[in-house]
Amino acid sequence: MAFKVLARDKHSLARVGKLITRSGSVETPFFMPVATKTAVKHVSPEMLEAMGVNATISNSFVLSLRPGASVVKKLGGIRALSSYKGVMFTDSGGFQMYSPSLYKGSTDKGVEFKNPYSGERIFMTPEQNMQLQLDLGSDVAMCFDTMPLIAHSKEAVSLAVTRTTNWACRCKETHDALQKKISKKKRQLLFGIVQGGIHDDLRRVSAEALTQLDFDGFSIGGLALGEAKEDEYRMIEVCQGYLPRNKPVYLMGAGNPVELLEAIERGCDMFDSRFPTMNARHGNIFSWKGKYIVTNAEYKTSLKPLDEGCACMVCKRYSRAYICHLIRNEEGVGYQLASYHNLYFLQELMRRVRKAIRAGKFKEFKKKFIREYEGR
């Protein structure tokens, strides 16, 4: 069993659980930073450990380009490469269909990508992707999915759902076969991904089909990409109506603090996003009193910490003025300090959420947080 529920909220689907992998377990709900090439931008594995981040997600497709699967395999996997101690996820690369510079096209067989470094074309099948993620040695792998764009027609999204389901079967079959000789406790976990855009019926079709396969967890993909928040939350609700309640649910790509609480209330257990680190690089700071932009002129001379309610290493020591100055002048340390703070903020938010759920006070916690964060 890769997942255990430890506590449930009485008034919603919110819950505290434990994701158990071969490299350790992580309490849910949790947020994992994006470490595409096994590094969170500007934040070392050591710093992640210091702030209590015990899971990250890297990108198998990007790692296959550099340093390459054979190099990583020779080293003994991405943990040996990075020496990060937490649980390591890998994403398949399906999301890179979203990137015009990498994605060329796809068929029922697989996806054609372009290697941006060499220009050469790469054709990747679900089977190859499973082998790749095993070679990289992550603790949790994601299915190779087909990512419909928001702008796509319902017909196109429907085709993406069919293909994603088909590929999920192939991923599961390949993944099982490749790990047949490995003991259950030492196996890499595999999550299926629900697609379906913002269409209730397509989400249902996708979720029901995936549920037929015995995945270790289920991801909800294709959201948090600019659609209306009400559509996003409704899609989560639709998916949750068909996904098994004894498996972890992973909302992919979500990283906005309020959005995380809304998703947790609707039964989601885990999240990843570049939102906190990307915002940090652009000077956008998360705080308990809301998001603000520290590079704005008014902070040039502010000696306050980024967030007066924060206990992180950055807030204990550095001023807004310093970080404002560093980021304005493109100093890497500025990106690092802001990224550290934003990631710490989400970690602390998740800690408080777990505590509130355990205490039976999730709804009150959420209400209070949103009121203060959004200033109303």
Place this chain on the structure above:
RNA sequence: GCGAUCGUGGUGUAACGGUAGCACAACAGACUGUGGCUCUGUUAGAGUGGGUUCGACUCCCACCUUUCGCU
């Protein structure tokens, strides 16, 4: 002193006898399973004075200014 030359937002520049455009900077915002990328708004300009003209940043004159040359 004489001659030539230059003068357009904070900076660098463009066009034109008929609404002064662009880039950077500044100011504000966006960003959600690659990207210190990128995107979106906003502010802000004709050296001074006169003349010609329906109309002048544009043509003419004087002064001031820049740069160069000559004595």
